[in-house]
Amino acid sequence: TARQSYALRAEKATHPLTSYLLRLMTLKSSNLCLSADVSTANQLLSLANSLGPAIVVLKTHYDLISNWDYNPSTGTAARLARIARRHGFLIFEDRKFGDIGNTVQLQYTEGTARIVEWANITNVNMVPGKAAVDALAEAGRKWRERKRYELNVGLSADRQRERDGRKASIVSITTVSQHFEPANSPRSGGEDFGEEVLRGIEEAPLERGLLILAQMSSKGNFMNKEYTDACVESARENSDFVMGFIAQESLNRQEDDQFLCMTPGCQLPPAEDEDAEVKGDGKGQQYNTPQKLIGQMGADIIIVGRGIIKAADPIIEAERYRQKGWEAYEERIA
Numbered sequence: 191t192a193r194q195s196y197a198l199r200a201e202k203a204t205h206p207l208t209s210y211l212l213r214l215m216t217l218k219s220s221n222l223c224l225s226a227d228v229s230t231a232n233q234l235l236s237l238a239n240s241l242g243p244a245i246v247v248l249k250t251h252y253d254l255i256s257n258w259d260y261n262p263s264t265g266t267a268a269r270l271a272r273i274a275r276r277h278g279f280l281i282f283e284d285r286k287f288g289d290i291g292n293t294v295q296l297q298y299t300e301g302t303a304r305i306v307e308w309a310n311i312t313n314v315n316m317v318p319g320k321a322a323v324d325a326l327a328e329a330g331r332k333w334r335e336r337k338r339y340e341l342n343v344g345l346s347a348d349r350q351r352e353r354d355g356r357k358a359s360i361v362s363i364t365t366v367s368q369h370f371e372p373a374n375s376p377r378s379g380g381e382d383f384g385e386e387v388l389r390g391i392e393e394a395p396l397e398r399g400l401l402i403l404a405q406m407s408s409k410g411n412f413m414n415k416e417y418t419d420a421c422v423e424s425a426r427e428n429s430d431f432v433m434g435f436i437a438q439e440s441l442n443r444q445e446d447d448q449f450l451c452m453t454p455g456c457q458l459p460p461a462e463d464e465d466a467e468v469k470g471d472g473k474g475q476q477y478n479t480p481q482k483l484i485g486q487m488g489a490d491i492i493i494v495g496r497g498i499i500k501a502a503d504p505i506i507e508a509e510r511y512r513q514k515g516w517e518a519y520e521e522r523i524a
């Protein structure tokens with residue numbers, strides 16, 4: 191798959207969210223995921239808003255945010271989702287679930303954060319075994335069925351009300367708007383983002399996706415080949431839910447594997463010294479350039495945190511990463 195264009199792979203992918211993401215990448219000429227590792231909701235939302243045009247995925251660690259607001263319709267996730275719809279990017283909660291199946295299901299769908307409700311994508315550390323993936327896949331499928339049902343009930347109730355000459359119900363407006371509200375509709379929640387930025391892309395599909403943590407960027411990690419191979423097997427077994435991997439190289443090994451490889455541990459040397467070597471962070475993190483990860487290792491999306499966030503001007507820096515990542519992809523498929 192490494193030599194195929196994202197557009198071609200969008201047509202081949204069977205997972206609707208994978209296909210959508212590949213189309214988004216083509217449309218925005220971007221294979222950049224921002225790792226928004228900041229500590230307040232305002233910092234998160236303002237980064238999302240200012241870097242939204244350059245990225246296709248925004249990765250969160252919601253538990254790093256000291257004032258995360260859990261309200262499902264007015265809280266941090268809801269506000270982030272509105273920004274995501276507006277700029278056209280997916281939300282990926284980097285939760286790295288790692289427990290028995292029953293517990294990960296509950297952590298995914300219940301508790302304070304209810305991750306399934308707002309994150310298009312999440313991920314799992316498969317060290318506890320394949321059952322964790324199976325359990326999350328089951329929870330994802332159930333969520334989708336419930337959403338479809340709610341949507342249908344809401345829509346048909348509204349049709350009936352229309353026939354009766356009454357207004358649509360608040361309930362169905364909320365249900366429907368969570369997914370199909372046009373980005374610049376007056377209902378979009380009192381946040382003024384100015385002009386609509388992205389045109390030509392439809393709403394993200396009503397699907398959830400999972401990435402399996404198959405390889406890590408950190409020095410001396412224990413994810414050996416046997417573990418990585420089991421991750422690939424598990425992905426094939428749940429290909430309606432698993433979109434791909436967090437890994438350091440493409441893990442598409444068979445003709446019909448259509449998995450995405452999203453890769454953290456990515457930095458560029460400073461703009462003023464482009465030949466400088468990229469070093470680690472002194473806390474175990476190891477970095478590679480977009481050229482190496484996309485161009486040589488077959489990664490599809492680079493995940494960049496501090497390289498962008500800590501820059502003097504994150505907007506300019508995000509654009510530099512987007513360009514480098516995209517050039518490496520274009521060279522790869524040429």
Ligand code: UP6
Pocket residue numbers: 225227251284405406407408436454455456475493494495496497
């Ligand atoms: N991350 C890694 N390596 C992995 C998996 N995940 O760094 O193998 C995550 C980290 C962090 C981000 O949790 O959120 O990717 C990398 O941030 P950085 O670019 O600032 O190093």
